[in-house]
Amino acid sequence: MELCVINIVIYDKVMNRVLLIFLSISISFSLSAQHEKVSDIISSIAEELADDESDPEAVSAFIDKLQELNDKPVRINSADEPELSRLFFLTDFQVKALLDYVHSTGRIVSIYEIANIAGFNRELVSMMTPFISLDSEIANHHDSIRIRNSFLSNFSSRYPVSDASAPGSLWKILVRYRFTAGGFSGSLTSEKDGGEKLLSGNPPLPDFLSANLAWTGKGIVRKLIAGDFGARFGMGTNINTGLRTGLSLTQSGYLTGRDEIKPYTSTDENIFFRGVAAQFQIKKTGLSIFCSMNRIDATIDTTDDKTLFIKTFYKSGLHNSLSSAIKKDAVTEYCYGVNISSDFNNISLGLLMSESRFNFPVERINPDPENIYDFRGYKNLAASAYYKALFGKMVLYGELSSNLNGRIAFIQGLIFRPADRLAINILYRNYHPGFTGFHGKGLFSSSSGDNIKGIFGNFTFEAARHLFISGGCDLRYYPWLKYRCSAPSMGVSREIRAKFLPSDKITIETVYNYRMNALNSQETIGIEKQENLTSRSIKGVIRYSPVDNLTIVTRMDYKVTQPGTNTGMLLLQDFNFRFRKVPVSIWFRYCIFKTDNWDSRLYTYENDLLYNFSIPALSGDGNRSYVMLAWEAAKFADVRLKYAYTGLMQNRNYATETKELKVQVRMWF
Secondary structure, eight states: OHHHHHHHHHHHOHHHHHHHHHHGGGSOOBOOHHHHHHHHHHHHHHHHHHHHTSOHHHHHHHHHHHHHHHHSOEEGGGOOHHHHTTOTTSOHHHHHHHHHHHHHHSOOOOHHHHTTSTTOOHHHHHHHGGGEEOOOSOSOOTTOOOOEEEEEEEEEEEESOSOTTOSSOSOEEEEEEEEEETTEEEEEEEEEOTTSOSSBTTTTBOSEEEEEEEEEOSSSEEEEEEEEEEEEOTTSSSBBOSOOOOOOSSOOOOOSOOOEEEEOOSOOSSSSEEEEEEEEEETTEEEEEEEEEEEEOEEEEEOTTOOEEEEEEOOSOOOOSHHHHHHTTOEEEEEEEEEEEEEETTEEEEEEEEEEEEEEEEOOOOOOGGGTTSOOEEEEEEEEEEEEEEETTEEEEEEEEEETTSOEEEEEEEEEEEETTEEEEEEEEEEOTTOOOTBOOOTTOOSSSOSEEEEEEEEEEEOSSSEEEEEEEEEEEESSOBTTBSSOEEEEEEEEEEEEEEETTEEEEEEEEEEEEEEEOTTOOSSOOEEEEEEEEEEEEEEEEEETTEEEEEEEEEEEEETTTEEEEEEEEEEEEEOSSSSEEEEEEEEEEEESSGGGOEEOOBOOSTTOOBOOEEOSEEEEEEEEEEEEEETTEEEEEEEEEEEEEETTEEEEEEEEEEEEEEEEO
C-alpha cells in the first residue's frame, strides 16, 4: 500500500517530484572529481549532438579524443606546439599564448598560473585540468623500449529483446588491445553487436575486426601506419574521419582545424581507411600520403541487363538479420590522397587531393526530386585548398573544396579576441547540393555534408570573477530539398549559457536553447506544404561537491515545441561517491520525465563504461535510473558494472520496462 501511495505522488504531482529528488540528496553515492570533469565536458556537447540526431558516431569520436587525452595528458611545459595542439578545444590564440608564456617564464609550476595567461580563465582551466601534466618532457617515450599493453573488454545487453529472430546472441561485445614500445604502437579492435553472430565467414572472424601498426618519429619521417587509420586535413570538407568540429553554439571548439593521420581505434565500420599512410616533415613543410582499399556495406541491385550497381550505402554497421547480413562488405572502395602544407611565419597554407573509386557504379533509381544531386558513377575526385593566418588578436581561416562536377564546399571563418575576457567567432559556410566527400565532415555541415548555406557566430565572455556567459546563433538555408522537406527551407538555432562558479565546491549553470526547422506538414493533402517546427528549452544544473570524493548534481529541464504546444519536463538527481579506504566508486541516478510526444523528447548524458557513451532519448511518462560500480581490482586492472532501468507509465501502471546490463574489464601491464 505504501509503495502504491509513493507511485501516485511521484507521477501525479510535479511539486512532490521536486521534493522527492531533493530529499534523496541524503543518500551519498558518487565518483572521483577528475572523472566528473571529463564527464562534464563530454556531456556538454554530447547532448547537443544527440538532439540533432545528425551524427551519433561524432559522440564516440569526441569521447575517444577526450579519453585519449585523459590517458595521455598533454605536457604543457614541453613548449612543443604539436604537443600543445593535442588540446583540440583550444584556439590558436590560446596555444600561442601558452607557448609564449612557457618560453618567457621557463616553466608553469601550478595550473592556477594558466588562468592568468591572456585568453584563459578559471572555467577553461577547470576544463583542461584532467588532460594536462606539468612535466616538461614530451609524452612519447622514444628512448624507452619497454612494451606497454592495455586491454579492454565490454559486454552489454538489453531486455526485453527487440528482435527474437536475430541469428546471434543478444550480447554486444567489444574487445580492444593496444601496445606501445618507444615510437612503435599497435592496436586491435573487435566488436559484435547484439543479435550478430560471434564468429562468421571463412575463416570465422568477428563481425568487425580492425588492426594497425604505427611508428612515430621526430625526423623527416614523422609517422608511418599500416592497417586501419583515420585522417583529417584542413577544415575537413574533403577528408575528416573523426569529429565534425564546431558542433556547439556556445562551445565552438577548435574551428580552424589541424592536419593529422592517426591509427583508427573507433567502431564505425565504414568510414575509416585500410591500407598505408605516411607523414613527412622538412622544416616547416609537411607532406602526407595515404592509400586505402576497404570493403564497406551497401545495398547491391541489378539493372534490366543484369548489371550490378550500388543502390544505397548502409552505414549502421548492424548485421543482425538476413537482409543486413547481405549488405556487409558488399562493395570495395579504393581511396588515395596527397596533402602538402607549409607555414610562413603567421600564415599556413595547405593543398589536398583525394579520390574514391568503387568496384560497382553508384546509381540512383529513385525519381524523387530530392535525389537529383545525389552522387552517381564509379569515382569521386575532390581537391581542396585551405589556409590559416594569425594577425595580432585575429585569426582568419578558410577552405575551398571542389568535385569534378564543379560542386563546391566553401568555408570562411574569423576568430577575434578584442579583450582577454572576450572571444568572438564568426563562420560562413556554403556546401553546394551535389558536393560529395565520402570521408569528409566539414564545419557545421549536415549529416550528409551538402545542401546548406549558413552563418554562425558565438561569443564567450568572463562577465565577472566567477560568472561566465556564452551565446551563439546559427542561421541556415537549404537551397535544395532535404529529408522531410520538399522545398528549399531555412533553420535557426540560438543558445545562451551562463555558468556561475562561486567556489571550487559548487557550480550553477543555466542554458536556454531555441531551434527552428521547416518540415513538411503532416496534415497536407495534395501538394505538400511546409510548417516551422520550433522548440524552446531551458536547463538548470546545480553541481555541489561538499568533499573531494562526493559530488551531487541536480538538474531540471523544460521544453516546449510548436505547433501544438507540446511540452517536456525532466528532473534528475545524480550522486557520485568514491570510497576513501576501498578502491570503489559508485554512480547513481534517478530521473523522472514527462513529455507530450516525440518532438518534445529530452536527452541526458549518462556516465558509462570507459570509451563508451549513453544518451537515451526520454519520451513519454516514466523514469530512468541507473547504478554503476567501478572497482580498482589491482594496480593493473579495474572492473565496471552498470545496470540501467527505464519504465514508461500508462494509466498509472508500468506499460513498458527496459533493462540494460553492461560489464567492462580493463587491464594494463
